[in-house]
Amino acid sequence: MNMHLDEKIWLTLSFGMIMAFMVITGYQTFALEMGPPSNNELIDPQKVDETAPFNEPGIKQIGENEYEVVMTLQVFSFNPMDIEVPAGSTVHFTLTSKDVVHGFEIAGTNVNAMVMPGHIQKITQKFDEPGKYLVLCNEYCGAGHQVMSTTITVK
Ligand code: CUA
Structure with a gap:
């Protein structure tokens, strides 16, 4: 069966475009390091409790208006729960899941x-407005998913 010349031209063009996009995306991700940052750091999910910083989940003041929160997520809770920070705080969350x-x-x-x-x-x-912020799990994670929530109080 013969292909029309038009068809060959468009097939070649679209294939060329796909290849060009893949090369551009690959270059940006790996050479320019523009890929999503969150997947860079790995942890053994079986050993979260023994692995720093998750061996000590909690909230820590690290600057004048700056806090670090190390938190684990597991069915169906957040650890620590119900944290509190002063208004105007910048909070750096470091999170992982245990399951x-x-x-x-x-x-x-x-x-x-x-x-x-x-x-x-x-x-x-950064939390400027005082109030009680609801923290929710928004990925279906099992029977208790809808009760998996906590709060951050800013005052
Ligand atoms: Cu955890 Cu849904």
């Missing part, structure tokens, strides 16, 4: 991330 994929969404902010076992997720958020 399945969970979500980390802070209602009323732009924070909305997946937290996967084997990966360390890092998010920074």
Whole structure:
């Protein structure tokens, strides 16, 4: 069967475009390191409790208005729960999952991330407005998924 010349030209063009995009994306991701940053740091999900910094989950002040929160997510809770920071604080979250994929969404902010076992997720958020922020798991993680929540109190 013969192909029309038009068809050959368009096939060649579209194939060429796909290859060009793949080369550009690959170059940006690996050579320019523009890939998503969250997948760079790995952890053995079986050994979260023994692996720093997750051997000591909690909140720590690291600057005048700066806090570090090391948190583990597991069915169906966040550890630590119910943290409190003063208004105007910048909070650096370091998160991982001990079992399945969970979500980390802070209602009323732009924070909305997946937290996967084997990966360390890092998010920074500034809290200017005092209030009680609801933290939700937004990835279905099992029977208790809908009760998996906690709060961040800003005062
Ligand atoms: Cu954890 Cu849904």
